[in-house]
Amino acid sequence: MTQGTTIAGRRSSQRGWLLFLPAFLFFCAFFLIPLALMLQESLKNGFDTYAFIFESPVYGRVFRNTVWVAVITTAVCLAIAYPYAYTVNRVGPRMKMLLILLVLMPFWVSLLSRTFAWVGLLQDTGIINTYLQLWGITDGPVALVRTPFGVLVGMVHVLLPYMVLPLMNTMGEIDHGQLQAARGLGATPLQRFVRVFLPLSLPGIVAGCVLVFVLSLGFYITPAMLGAPANMMVGELLIQETQKVGATRASALGILLLAGTLISMGLLAAVWKRSARRTEL
Amino acid sequence: MSSTQVTHDDARHRAAGQEPAAVRPPRRRELSLRWMALWAVTSAVGLYLILPTLLIIPMSFSDSSSLGRISGQWTTRWYVELLEDKDWLQAARVSLQVALLSTVVATVLGTAATFGLFKLSPRVRTIMQGSSLAPLIIPPVIMGIGIYILMIKAGLYGSLFSLVVGHAVLTIPFVIVAVSTSLSQFDPNQEQAAAILGAGPWTRFRRIVLPQILPGIVAGALFAFVTSWDEVVVSTFLVSPEYRTLPVEMWIQARTTVTPVLAALSTILMVISTLALLGMFRLRRARK
Known part of the structure; x- marks a missing residue:
């Protein structure tokens, strides 16, 4: 048998x-x-290509800028996705459906269309600047597009779903008996949130942050359209190098970007294991 | 001793929802205030998600050659200009070709692979499933440059083939995820019962398994199609004057200026995908 x-x-x-x-x-x-x-x-020219990249102040600035934009984007996404995901799990089924549909919208409207919409909104002759001047709030156009602000607005818009979805799932699994127990033991709302709800939602926070951070690192379309050349990110630099210079230096940039991505993922795995062990204890 | 007992009792009362009446009113007011703040944030985020995208529609009808300038005069001339330009139609044709071919490749390979995965031990399956998601996390610029170098070395740069395989690699993970979800709800005992009753492997697959996991395959294929239809970054590395996809054409034009013609095209694409989505919902409801 x-x-x-x-x-x-x-x-x-x-x-x-x-x-x-x-x-x-x-x-x-x-x-x-x-x-x-x-x-x-x-590695066609040995490590010279990498040495060149590490020594060049221009490339250094692009790398720093990339990490910086990714960090800020992740932080802003978390700050606005957290209350949103919290509400999704607290409302009736119809409202929940609507809120989830709004989050899923990026998956059926093309990224290019949404980026074009932001250009139309933010550029000097765009909708926002037209109304700012019409209502007498400002005299001339305010620089919104081709600024770090423009990049941030566009990137958060694209990446928000990747933060909301894991948060929503984790919060949906939180046992409300634990919150009630905390209340029974006399915890104030703030204590209940900080000591009970927040730690229980931590896996969602970690997953969402790593996902958004990793995806931000490789972004190309949004920063190229809404940012200034001075705020260039690695993805855009890589494409420019390929088109204007050739594949060798672009490949080295690709390897460095890949390394950054894998390191971020490895950190996620490590945090995951630790938190899993803690829940077992 | 008596003091601990009191707190205990108190706790039990509160846990059961029997709070002293005097505590209630301030707490409720506080609660509603918190709810109002929460709702304000949620609505703001909701508007942020949807409003800018919808504004592309009025932008495409505004009679000003600068995108987003609302002159108060409306026109359909951007749509006329769009339809008169044969380049767009040609690019749309290439995109459709690439999307259909890569969807077929991704759906067949992805579905077969998922079936294979479910016959393996759970541990191997988890590892394989996890690593098959890699193309979703690796930045598309990296995939783009890698496939670009490969295609130059293989002498296939600028071919339709390069675009099809490039998109298929990106979309196989979606198929695997969707089919896995369907398959995990499938009861393998049914297949065994059919085998005992004398059905061969092919009959078992066609009559028992396929009808039940078809929704998963269709969902995966749709996701693959939409992703390919929309793909810009990997395609940027692979297009040639002969095979230029619609998103790449849009992107190349947008690099100089984002014209209202692009807004008109975006509006048309949005209407098509919305109709397709609604159609899918109706189809699912009709089947239920």
Whole structure:
């Protein structure tokens, strides 16, 4: 009997690998090999390309700017997504549906269209500046587009769903018995939130922050459209290098960006393991 | 001893919702104030999510060649200009071709792979499923440059093939996620019952499994299609004058100026995707 199941199990597992194989090969050919080729290309002149990048003040500024924009975007996303996700879990089913639909909107309206809308809103002759002057609030146009502010507004708009969704899921799983117990023991609303609700929502906060941070690092369209050349991010620099100079330095930039992404993900995994161990205890 | 007992009793009363009447009014006022603040933030975020995108519609009808300047005069001339320019139509045709082909590739490979995954041990499955999501996290500029170098080395740069495989790599994860969700709700005992009754593997798949996981496959395919139709960054590395997709064409034009023609095109695309979404909802409701 036991032998029968193992043979059947092995046969089923063999068939499983067979079905998995085509996608795996495809994945190797068009995902792993390209990454390997990029690494090889970046090392074409040995480590000189990397040395050049690390020594150049221009590239250094782009890297610092990228990390900085990613950090601010993540912080703003968290600050506005947290109350939003909290409300989603506290309202009736119809309202909940509406709020979730609003968050999912980015998945059916193209990123380009939304970026164009922001240009029309924020540029010097755009809607916001027209009304600011019409109502006499300002004399001339206020610089909104081609500024770090423009980039931030656009990026938070695109990345907000990636913060709201994990927060919403985690908050939905919080056991309200624990909050009631805290209330029963005399905790004030603020104490209940800080000591009970916030720690329980921490996995969602971590997941959302890492997701938004990692996705921000590689952003191209939004900063290129709404930012100034002085606020350039790595993604845009990489494309410019490829188009104007060639693939070697761009590949090195790609490897550095990849390293940043993987390090962020590794940190997530580490935090995850620690928090999992803590809940077990 | 008596003091601890009192606090205990008190706690039990409150937990059961029996609070002393005197405490209630201030707490409720405080609560509603907190709710008002929460609602203010939530509505502001909701408006921020939807309003700018909807404003593209009036922008596309405004009679000013500068996007976002509201002159008070309305026109449809940007739409006329859009439809008269054959480049857009050509780009849309290429995009449709790429999206359809890459959706077929991604759906077939992704569905087969997910079936394979469910026959493996749970531990191996979790690892494989996790790593198959990598293309979603790796920045698209990196995927773009990698595939670009590969295609130059293989002599396939500028081909339709390069765009199709580039998009398929990006969209296979969506198919795997969607089909996995469907398959995890499927009871494998049904397949065994059919096997005992003498159904071969192909019949079992077609008559038992497929009808039940079809919604997952369709959802995955749709997501793959929409993603490919919208993809800009990886495509930027791969397009040639012959095969230029619609988003890349839009992006190239937008780099010089964002014209009202682009707003008109965005509006048309938004209307199409909204109709498709509503159609899908109706279809699902009709089936139920």
